[in-house]
Amino acid sequence: MATHTMKGKERYKSGVIPYKQMGYWEPDYKPKDTDVIALFRITPQPGVDADEAAAAVAGESSTATWTVVWTDRLTACELYRAKAFHIDQVPNTGEGTKVEAQYFAYIAYDIDLFEPGSIANLTASIIGNVFGFKAVKALRLEDMRIPVAYLKTFQGPATGIVVERERLDKFGRPLLGATTKPKLGLSGRNYGRVVYEALKGGLDFVKDDENINSQPFMHWRDRFLYCMEAVNRASAASGEVKGHYLNVTAGTMEDMYERAEFAKSLGSLIVMIDLVIGYTAIQSMAKWARKNDMILHLHRAGNSTYSRQKNHGMNFRVICKWMRMAGVDHIHAGTVVGKLEGDPLMIKGFYDTLRDSRTPKSLEHGLFFEQDWASLNRVMPVASGGIHAGQMHQLIHYLGEDVVLQFGGGTIGHPMGIQAGATANRVALEAMILARNEGRDYLKEGPEILDAAAKGCSPLRAALDTWKDITFNYDSTDTADFVPTATPSV
């Protein structure tokens, strides 16, 4: 059988021909500035060539079906075909390794394949049918280059880092948060107690957990009313702007709008949604947040079901890109040192994607493309899960200052109480920022800096003593392909 790209009568004869020959493999193609480019990691089925598998992915994520259709000829079908234009074998896979051969396939899509301003439409193509396609054994969407022309059709973050900080009047240090614990079972009155103590002790934010919505033990209106009492009491006690992420996640958009409106009427400056509400609902809430001067926090509930395994699903950096386009202001993006999955290099890639106005190509951080963010606002990453005051130097080193550090257990589990836990975190944070700005080698001297700060702060002393040996040393599953060895979690 011929291996060239078929044209004309030969191409459109009824029957089945390889995707490669249908025009989905174009190694000479030079992507246009306006093309969307997707990078897939493909594990072909045995016997399927890498370039045929790449062409099949291009075909099934754009115009193709399994057989030739003459109706293609009624359209500018060559424009609408996605084009696989480059493949690389993934380092450390294939013959001589323990992993079956995998390939990075670069696929270009014309911008007119996508509806302006719709994550749902973009994703219906890119991750729609193709992940169940039989010719590939496994498939993972690793990265995307979104053209400026397409980015400009999205609102982007409702508030962004700059305006969030101006509204909060908090500059030059990470923000501090905590998630109310226990996650489930507290009454509204008891729940608000945790919020009040943590905010008065020195945190900037407290947070509902992802699965706190409106359950029999605490209906949402009760929670909102008690939390806002706590927020305002703490604001008066400290003279600072404080907030609580009121989770408005619900079964329908109408319910979410109702909850968000109630939060607004109580004077909350932030509401929260879960990733599981879906891309369209997220975009709707981002528009609502922009219209109502509200910061929008996103909890990435559910992402690990598809982002964690290296050979199938999608990389979290793609979620970061889509969520920046969709318009959230906060997103949980890893801690490096905490209890949840996170390789330091990969997490730097996520954070840069959320915060920078332009990210250069950087393979060691998993960034396969240069990305110009076209002045879309910056998203504030949130580090949450198994972190404590004793890690402050590492957290600032890895995550920088534009981040919300959330110490849930590390605040509420403090032996001297919640206020003391919050104070310990705030003192540790301020001492470390002071030292960093003074030019000290704070990563190396971190423990001494904390010990010195604890001399004037017994809650910090107690926190350091309680959690001094707590680390989570497990290897990450999602690691860079372009470093000699996987970097362990610290």
Added chain:
Amino acid sequence: MMTNPSNRLTQGQFSFLPDLTDAQITAQIKYALKNGWAIGVEYTDDPHPRNVYWEMFGMPMFDLKDPAGILMEINNCRKTFPNHYVRVTAFDSTPGWETPRMSYIVNRPKTEPGFGLVRQEGDGRRIHYTVHSYATDKPETERY
């Protein structure tokens, strides 16, 4: 007296730490200058958390790159307004930021009465909250 853990207004980057010494302030000035940020000094006797516009003690010092000179301006402000709040703010003019990047308090009144919370009961169980600064019951310049 305020009853939070530091017994004082905790706006700014370093309010949970002991008051900064001149040497510590100088180190922070150097950090701002190294980043190309302009330093401004502001003071107020109305420390309400939503009072954005403190009085400027002159314009931000865009052209002054000498930490000692900047510290002198800060200290001039502290001497002129010993019983006001004084804060140091660093302004970043780079595209995509164009906003303060640092802000910390370097002077505060001897006593800080803090804030009360005024509750206005509304429909249902809804409450409208007003954070009220006790000091602002008195006229400007007579508050502390």
